[in-house]
Amino acid sequence: MSAPVPRRLIIGVGNAGVTVLDLLAVGNPSMKGLMVVNNDSESLAASVVTDRIAVPEGDPGEGFVAIDGEFGGAVAGAATVVLCGGLGGETGSFLLPALAILAKSAGITVAACVGMPFSFEGRGKKEAATAALEKLYTVCDAVAVIENDRLSGGTPSTAAVGEAFELSDKTILASLLAIHRMLSTSGPVKITRSDLKHVLGVPGPITLFGSGSAEGSNRLHEALERSLRSPLLNAPGKTTPGSALAGASPVLLLLEGPPDLSFAEVQAAVGEIERIGGERCQIKTGVHADRPSGSPITISVVASSGGERPSDKPVAPRIAAAEVRPERQSAPLDEETAPTATPQTPKKTPQAPKTIPTIPQAKLDSAPPTSTTPRKTTGKQTQGTLDLDTQQRGRFDKSEPTIVAGEDLDIPTFMRKGIKLTPPQRS
Numbered sequence: 001m002s003a004p005v006p007r008r009l010i011i012g013v014g015n016a017g018v019t020v021l022d023l024l025a026v027g028n029p030s031m032k033g034l035m036v037v038n039n040d041s042e043s044l045a046a047s048v049v050t051d052r053i054a055v056p057e058g059d060p061g062e063g064f065v066a067i068d069g070e071f072g073g074a075v076a077g078a079a080t081v082v083l084c085g086g087l088g089g090e091t092g093s094f095l096l097p098a099l100a101i102l103a104k105s106a107g108i109t110v111a112a113c114v115g116m117p118f119s120f121e122g123r124g125k126k127e128a129a130t131a132a133l134e135k136l137y138t139v140c141d142a143v144a145v146i147e148n149d150r151l152s153g154g155t156p157s158t159a160a161v162g163e164a165f166e167l168s169d170k171t172i173l174a175s176l177l178a179i180h181r182m183l184s185t186s187g188p189v190k191i192t193r194s195d196l197k198h199v200l201g202v203p204g205p206i207t208l209f210g211s212g213s214a215e216g217s218n219r220l221h222e223a224l225e226r227s228l229r230s231p232l233l234n235a236p237g238k239t240t241p242g243s244a245l246a247g248a249s250p251v252l253l254l255l256e257g258p259p260d261l262s263f264a265e266v267q268a269a270v271g272e273i274e275r276i277g278g279e280r281c282q283i284k285t286g287v288h289a290d291r292p293s294g295s296p297i298t299i300s301v302v303a304s305s306g307g308e309r310p311s312d313k314p315v316a317p318r319i320a321a322a323e324v325r326p327e328r329q330s331a332p333l334d335e336e337t338a339p340t341a342t343p344q345t346p347k348k349t350p351q352a353p354k355t356i357p358t359i360p361q362a363k364l365d366s367a368p369p370t371s372t373t374p375r376k377t378t379g380k381q382t383q384g385t386l387d388l389d390t391q392q393r394g395r396f397d398k399s400e401p402t403i404v405a406g407e408d409l410d411i412p413t414f415m416r417k418g419i420k421l422t423p424p425q426r427s
Helices: 014-027 041-046 060-075 090-105 123-139 148-152 161-182 193-200 219-228 263-277 317-324 361-366
Strands: 007-013 034-038 052-054 078-086 109-116 142-147 206-214 251-256 283-288 297-305
Touching: 007 014, 007 090, 007 161, 014 034, 014 041, 014 078, 014 090, 014 161, 034 041, 034 060, 034 090, 041 052, 052 060, 060 090, 078 090, 078 161, 090 109, 090 123, 109 123, 109 148, 109 161, 109 193, 123 142, 142 148, 142 161, 142 193, 142 206, 148 161, 161 193, 161 206, 161 251, 161 283, 161 297, 193 251, 193 297, 206 219, 219 263, 219 297, 251 263, 263 283, 263 297
Parallel strands: 007 034, 007 078, 034 052, 078 109, 109 142, 251 283
Antiparallel strands: 206 297, 251 297
16 A cells, blocks of 8 residues: 655635635645635635634634644644745734744644735834744745735836735745745656755845746747746846846756656756856756646746855854964954953863963954963063074975985084084173
8 A cells, every 4th residue: 555645735824825825726726735724704704715724813822822733633744834924914923933833843844935014014014024034934944035015126116006915915826836846746857845945944035036837839938038027036226037046046946837848948948047147056946747738837936145044154254263273262252252451361270271361353363472481571681592402404394315424414513513502692
């Protein structure tokens, strides 16, 4: 008996999440694994998604406690969960991170596709959305952030308010479908979960996303062009399609289509992304050729720009200096807390080596080499006998010695003869 196919769930949370899931269910009536969670009874009643969890109205925290067991049972056994919704409102901002934590605690791979509020929705919603987004990053394996203000190209739009929210819902829908497919196991060429986590698993960077579909003899060119024309792939102040991909790496490229999706089409898409992204652009490609014959092909591009991943962060100068001279200190220096006066010599312990007290980095860099003999600071200084016993060959250290009559002529005569040189005393 074969093992059951791992379940992949898409869950819409809050009013925005319910709207996105309704669009998904209408466009894909045979799709399984859809669920909506909301505390708006009217929204749930009107939804076309049959698998629903009603959250008691009122305080979202108390409502979450009430559905804790029900939600846990609903996602039990799932391999992946993709959450979607809008941040900024009380319901989505609380429930999205809370449900992500509950799913993650069950050992499930969790991704989220969320929309950030428009500027006109007010500062309060923006702050609530930012706080909720930080929580999602600490839990989810990947987070795709759809910034609604960027959908207008960064300039005030004359579109109706309803059209702006409709565009936001459709963009969230396209992104969650792409991530849902990337997390699946079908297709001869796959984008791994580690690839997805590397691109969308750290806070800070801006999500770059575009998706387009087309059919016919010129389907590849048209689908790719529609994908690259997404406002989320345009750099500020530039009109070239996909201009934000310049310098972004890696880029996730997903191609979906019928069985006749050709190698030449995949190669052409990869080549175009490489041309736009530049010579350093790395592309992770996924190909799913499992759609019915005659279906259009869909090209989705996911990347991130800006911010720093842990492996990309430069080492602070004071840490780098500590690594160059590890013998001078036992821990990185902190200029803000370092003493400005000359520190006292620490007590010696037989069990541990002597450590250097914390001092300002500028003083450390300009300090002369340490010496075992303390320097005298008397008014009149004299120079004693020069210690020239040590025989050093300098740059000739690795060359063959010059031996004449059994003597090494590379060693100065006064050293061979054992003569001590005493400098004249100054009056």
